[in-house]
Amino acid sequence: MNILVCMKQVPDTTEIKINPETNTLMREGVPSIVNTFDAFALEAAARIKDKHPDSKIVVVSMGPEQAKAALKECLSIAADKAYLVSDRVFGGSDTLATSYILSNAIRKIEELEGKFDAIFCGKQAIDGDTAQVGPEIAEHLDYPQVTYALEAELDGERLRVLKEGQDGNMVIGVKTPCVVTFTKPSFDPRYPTIKRKMAANRAEIPTLTSADLPDIDAARIGLKGSPTHVKRSFVPERKKSGVKIQEETDGESAVKLVQLLGDAHVI
Amino acid sequence: MQSPFFNEDHESIRQIAREFAEKELAPIAAEVDASDHFPLETARAMAELGFLGLKIPEEYGGLGLDARSYVCVMEEIARKCATATIFISSANSLSTAPLVLSGTEEQKEQILPGVAAGERFIAFGLTEPNAGSDAASLTTKAVEDGDSYILNGRKCFITMAPIASHCIVYAKTSPEKGAKGISCFLVDMALPGVSCGRHEEKMGQRGVPVSDVLLEDVRVPKSCMVGERDLGFVNAMRTLSVGRIGIASMCLGMAQEAIELAVSHTKNRVQFGKPLCRHQAIAFMLADMETRLNAARGLVYQAAWLLDNRQPADKAASMAKLYAAEAAISIINQSLQLHGGYGYSREYEIERLYRDVRVCAIYEGSSQVQQMVISGQMLK
Known part of the structure; x- marks a missing residue:
């Protein structure tokens, strides 16, 4: 089985700094990691390869040159080959433009690595949290898609995917490529x-740069080619966290609670 | 950490070991100590990542890496679980070094891949009730008998003996020649006449079984001899430096952990109206601990670098072990002191570190033996 894993390098911090002028993330000086959910996608691919050792795992990322560090991390865990998609003209792309570029890059990588039976993504990046790029890649490529997957295994020509649902998990059979x-x-x-x-x-x-992807329509990429724009980014005001009461016994906790409420003149 | 001693690969290896130690060893270390049992599946997990085959040549299933790679792993693993390092040092240094250095092709193929994979443990049987560093006093004897040797003797404090498939045994083949009449044998623990003594209750580094090994008329084929006859101990001397650097690296890791615990505790513990660390006497203690740890680092990394660059390293390795062990014992003692009464409680990690580190000034050559080596080189 030939599996492509899409990976995004994300900042490893909850203190995300935002450029106030462009309203985009400032990556400088922030340690970077493989997006957590993409690491789950890579692990799912690795588990298929454990059972089917002739499988190949290729990982692709769109981002700046520094994203190579995250790609190397994927190589050290399970991937056989890695590609970076990087070009100044791709900068500022929103999810639709990103998925458009990635789907073109996927077609290009298939010329080099053979056709992919499955494309695995994390459900979302922990920085942008849109959960759109994976499904959009499926639409660009006209592939069936399964979201919120927990596990996947090969079942003949299909994939059996265990999917998380609101009222319980589901097992879904999906035709490849997907x-x-x-x-x-x-x-x-x-x-x-x-x-x-x-x-x-x-x-x-x-x-892979724009020169390697000649079929790309320049009007559909980058900041200008993106239908959505970030109007404003801001750090939401933090609500004050409450007081935690955890005494030796429940009784003592209750006494403390009453005392605090009394001190605050609430009761 | 940026350092002239380490390259990108070393830093990667350190990172892997640190992550494994924090996620897999830190949560079990207290239980390993309390139960005196280290889960073998964790040893196998370490093997999968490559920790048990670091210094075993690639053709025998290892990674064939240098001493500094070994230092990085030992240092990071020791931070969270000193017991786990015994599996690493045994596989990479003590019990396999004699085979890698002077074993036959057959012996290497039989033993090394299993060790690197964490499927086989090898004990190292040098120490006896009345001999260890003073090898000339060994009393275990190997007497030639046709195609075999007959072994008789008692080895003590033998790490892993109860779970080992084989034991490296040093025995006198030419008793009249002292240390130059000792041969090395690879003894199958299942042979008739081989038995283990009772489980040794240790002060620290608990979780790995340690016992005596008794050899009573054990008949081993001549093909079990490792290296040339009478040169067993002479060859063993050539492998001591790696082991000493390994123990010294453990000391760095344990001392680092003790310092981090001390910093954290003294920042949070308020006495006399302010955090402990805001009292100058305490802050200066922390400064001394940190400085001595980094002085030890310099010695250990330098010794490993010399070894990797094929320069004479025996004296440097002994200085590294002497200083790192004594510094770590003292740093951990100070950290415990800074913990006050809490440090004396089994609930606190520093109490375990205090017990775990003590043997580092004893095994693989006591501090006094290191002083003999160092002064011996100075006075020769």
Whole structure:
């Protein structure tokens, strides 16, 4: 099975700084990681490869040159090959433009790596939280999609996907090629091994630029090609956290509560 | 950490070990100590990541890495669980170094891949009730008998003996020649005449079984000899530096943990109206601890660098072990002191560190043996 995993490098912090002029994220000086949900997608691919060792896992990311560090992280965990999609003209793309560029890049990578049976994504990035890029890739490619997946396994020509639902989980059979977006499963992603990590340190990661993707319509990419624009970004006002009362016994906690309420003249 | 001693690969290896230690070892370390049992599936997980085959050559299932890679792993793992480092040092240094250095092709193929995979444990049997560093006093004997040797003797404090498939045994083949009449044997623990003594109750680094190994008329084929006859101990001397650097690295990790605990505790503990760390006497203690730890780091990393660059490293390794062990014992003692009464409670990690670190000035050559090595080189 030939699996492509889409990965985004995201800032590893809750203190996300935003450029007040462009209303976009400021990446400088913030440590970066593989988006958590993308790591789950990679683990799901790795579990398929555990059972079907002839499988190939290719990982792709769109982003600046520094995203190669996150791609190398994926190589050290499970990926066989990695591609970076990077060009100044792609900068400022919203989800629709990003998914458009990525779907073009996927077609290009397929020329080099063979056709993908499945495209795995995280359900959303922990920075933007849109959960749109995966489903949009499916639409651009006209593939069936399953979202909020927990696990996936190969079932002949189809994938059997365990999907999280509001009222319970579902098992869905989906024809390949398809797009599956993953949420947090019950297991942790595997660790990189020393051997893979050292190989990843030496890996060459090819970069695909707009020159490699001649079919792209320039009017549909970048800030100008994006139908949505961020009007304003702001840090919401934090509500004051309450007082935690945890005494030795419930009784003592109750006494403390009454005392605090009394002190505040509430009762 | 940026350092002239380490390259990108070393830093990657350190990162892998740190993450594993924090996520997998920190949560079990107290239970390992209390129950005196280390889960073997965790040892196998360490093997999967490559920790048990760091220094085993690639052709035998290892990674064939250098001493500094070993330092990085030992240091990070020791921060969270000293017991776990025993699996790493045993597999990479003590019990496999004699085989890697002077074993036959057959012995290497039989033993090393299983060790690297965490499927096989090898004990190292040098110490006896009346001999250890003073190898000339060994009393275990190997007597030639046709195609075999007959082994008789008693080895003590043998780490992993009860779970080991084989034991590296040092025995006298030419008793009249002292330390130059000792041969090394690879002894199958299942052979008739081999038995383990009672489980040793240790003060620290608990969780790995340690016992005596008794050899009573144990017949081993001559093919079990490791290296040349009478050169067993001479060869063993050539592998000591890696082991000493490994123990010194553990000391760095444990001392680092103790300092972090001390910083955290003294920031949070308020006495006399302010956090402990705002009292100058306490802050200066922290400064001393940190400085001595980093002095130890310099010695340990330098010794590993010398070894990796094929320079004489014996004296440097002994200085690293001597200083790192004594510094770590003292730093951990100070950290416990800063914890006050809490430090004396089994509920606090520093109490375990205090017990775990103590043996580092004893095993793989006591501090006094390191002083013999260092002064011996100075006075030769």
